[in-house]
Amino acid sequence: MQIYLPIAEISLDVFLLLGLGGLIGFLSGLFGVGGGFLMTPLLIFIGVPPAIAVATQANHVVASSVSGVLGQWRRGNVDFKMGAVLLAGGFVGSTLGVALFSLLRGLGQIDLVINLSYVTLLGIIGTLLMMEGGRALLRRRRKVAPRKAHVHNWAHGLPMKMRFRKSRLYISALLPLSVGFGVGMLSAIMGVGGGFILVPLMIYVLGMPTSVVIGTSLFQIIFVSANVTFLQATQNQTVDLVLALLLVAGGVIGAQFGSRMGARLPGDSLRLMLGVVILGVALRLLTELVVAPDDIYSLGVG
Amino acid sequence: MAGIAKLRPARLALAALVVALGVALPARAIPLVADLSEHLVAITTGFAGADVLLFGAVEDEGDVVVVVRGPEQNQVMHRKSEVAGIWINTARAVFESVPSYYFVASSRPLEEIAETPVLRSNEMGLDQLRLNLRNRASPNIVEQWRSALIRNKQREGLYVREPQTVTFLGDNLFRTTVSFPTNVPVGLYRVDTYFLREGRIVSAQTTPLNVSKIGLEAELYSFAHDHAGAYGVVAVVFALVAGWLGHLAFRRP
Numbered sequence: 001m002q003i004y005l006p007i008a009e010i011s012l013d014v015f016l017l018l019g020l021g022g023l024i025g026f027l028s029g030l031f032g033v034g035g036g037f038l039m040t041p042l043l044i045f046i047g048v049p050p051a052i053a054v055a056t057q058a059n060h061v062v063a064s065s066v067s068g069v070l071g072q073w074r075r076g077n078v079d080f081k082m083g084a085v086l087l088a089g090g091f092v093g094s095t096l097g098v099a100l101f102s103l104l105r106g107l108g109q110i111d112l113v114i115n116l117s118y119v120t121l122l123g124i125i126g127t128l129l130m131m132e133g134g135r136a137l138l139r140r141r142r143k144v145a146p147r148k149a150h151v152h153n154w155a156h157g158l159p160m161k162m163r164f165r166k167s168r169l170y171i172s173a174l175l176p177l178s179v180g181f182g183v184g185m186l187s188a189i190m191g192v193g194g195g196f197i198l199v200p201l202m203i204y205v206l207g208m209p210t211s212v213v214i215g216t217s218l219f220q221i222i223f224v225s226a227n228v229t230f231l232q233a234t235q236n237q238t239v240d241l242v243l244a245l246l247l248v249a250g251g252v253i254g255a256q257f258g259s260r261m262g263a264r265l266p267g268d269s270l271r272l273m274l275g276v277v278i279l280g281v282a283l284r285l286l287t288e289l290v291v292a293p294d295d296i297y298s299l300g301v302g
Numbered sequence: 303m304a305g306i307a308k309l310r311p312a313r314l315a316l317a318a319l320v321v322a323l324g325v326a327l328p329a330r331a332i333p334l335v336a337d338l339s340e341h342l343v344a345i346t347t348g349f350a351g352a353d354v355l356l357f358g359a360v361e362d363e364g365d366v367v368v369v370v371r372g373p374e375q376n377q378v379m380h381r382k383s384e385v386a387g388i389w390i391n392t393a394r395a396v397f398e399s400v401p402s403y404y405f406v407a408s409s410r411p412l413e414e415i416a417e418t419p420v421l422r423s424n425e426m427g428l429d430q431l432r433l434n435l436r437n438r439a440s441p442n443i444v445e446q447w448r449s450a451l452i453r454n455k456q457r458e459g460l461y462v463r464e465p466q467t468v469t470f471l472g473d474n475l476f477r478t479t480v481s482f483p484t485n486v487p488v489g490l491y492r493v494d495t496y497f498l499r500e501g502r503i504v505s506a507q508t509t510p511l512n513v514s515k516i517g518l519e520a521e522l523y524s525f526a527h528d529h530a531g532a533y534g535v536v537a538v539v540f541a542l543v544a545g546w547l548g549h550l551a552f553r554r555p
Binding site for chain 1 (some may be wrong): 345346347348349350351377378379380381382383384387388389390391394446447450451453454455457458484485487488515518519520522523526527530531533534535536537538540541542544545546547548549551552
């Protein structure tokens with residue numbers, strides 16, 4: 001059954017879009033990532049114009065993150081204090097990121113920058129997660145003693161120390177602020193929620209326990225994505241509500257199943273699986289960059 | 303299925319025309335009459351492309367050529383080349399006043415109907431389309447950009463792949479079907495029907511065709527463009543509520 005999308009100006013199959021929303025929602029609930037890094041390439045692949053895909057999936061991420069964060073909140077897995085500090089950095093970062101996005105688009109190379117950013121970041125993070133998850137799984141099988149709770153390093157010498165009870169951390173507020181800033185900036189440029197970058201940073205840089213990472217990142221992503229949705233709607237008119245409605249309908253259902261399954265799976269398996277998914281997307285995008293295109297000429301917009 | 307249902311009123315109109323001409327022709331000969339089954343292609347929620355039937359009659363033997371052009375726009379094009387192992391856009395060209403949609407149909411192959419100058423001045427056939435490149439370039443390069451533009455437009459289904467046929471029913475009645483894909487640009491289209499005899503245009507008729515969004519689709523589009531701020535707020539609130547509802551619906555007691 002075909003449905004016409006008024007902003008994207010194309011017709012697509014209703015069930016294809018619902019299914020896509022459901023799949024991304026499931027992954028979102030399972031891993032605590034917004035799913036934008038998967039949604040954007042998939043939407044473009046099925047024929048949605050890139051600008052519309054980026055803006056509309058930001059709206060979808062808001063809905064699936066709300067749905068996911070409420071489930072996490074009920075289980076007490078959200079560190080609101082940490083979330084608020086991350087968010088403060090995120091707002092500044094995403095606002096600057098939108099400015100940088102406009103600048104790059106003016107230069108006519110935004111597609112390339114987006115693609116390269118994806119390949120680089122997804123490649124690094126996917127590899128790290130897979131190595132970490134795989135090593136941990138092997139270690140558990142060999143029944144070796146678990147790792148220390150967290151390691152002390154140079155970051156603990158920074159000023160503005162704050163206590164985050166939920167995360168059992170006493171660290172400088174500058175750390176989560178700069179993590180929020182960096183992710184906010186990247187998420188604006190790449191048009192994603194940023195969970196796939198945020199989650200590993202929270203684990204490796206901030207040293208947060210895996211149990212609260214998912215809920216807290218979803219909490220922060222809601223606000224950053226809402227900001228991106230609003231900016232895209234007002235500046236570019238690229239948010240397609242009909243498309244968003246279908247993706248969200250599939251997404252909220254998928255997220256419920258995902259977050260239940262996520263609660264049952266051990267953290268190390270989750271990391272390994274997330275790593276595999278992220279590396280897969282990175283490879284797919286890399287192929288597009290290096291393989292000679294069927295037609296070196298393409299239609300531009302404007 | 304929808305296509306057949308859509309064609310049925312067109313068949314009736316065709317039958318009516320046959321009757322009308324049967325009465326009218328002996329009185330006064332009209333060189334060419336043509337009309338469309340619909341003058342409005344309405345893009346609604348269920349829009350999955352549309353077929354519009356063009357039908358008409360000519361006074362005596364000759365050839366019929368139909369050209370349909372969508373609203374004109376400037377078209378930017380990019381060309382990729384390999385830089386350090388990565389394919390990136392390195393060249394850019396702009397064509398001015400390019401028809402966003404192009405369709406051509408004829409009763410015989412175009413080159414048999416008329417000489418090139420006649421075809422060219424009326425843009426009959428993809429080869430005869432006037433596409434003005436804004437950039438200065440050698441004829442060879444211009445030709446590459448030009449064929450790339452046509453190729454890409456064809457891939458999007460907006461330019462006809464090869465000339466379609468105008469079918470004659472008897473000696474005087476003709477018909478052809480113009481197909482519009484789902485990504486058809488909105489605006490005012492121009493449908494030109496030509497009647498040619500011995501390579502010269504005897505008669506021509508221009509019929510306008512409107513392609514526009516209707517109902518909810520049109521309202522959402524104008525809301526998004528005219529009240530962008532409010533639209534943004536609605537989008538965010540909708541997402542928040544939808545997420546909350548999803549949570550409520552699946553909450554375990």
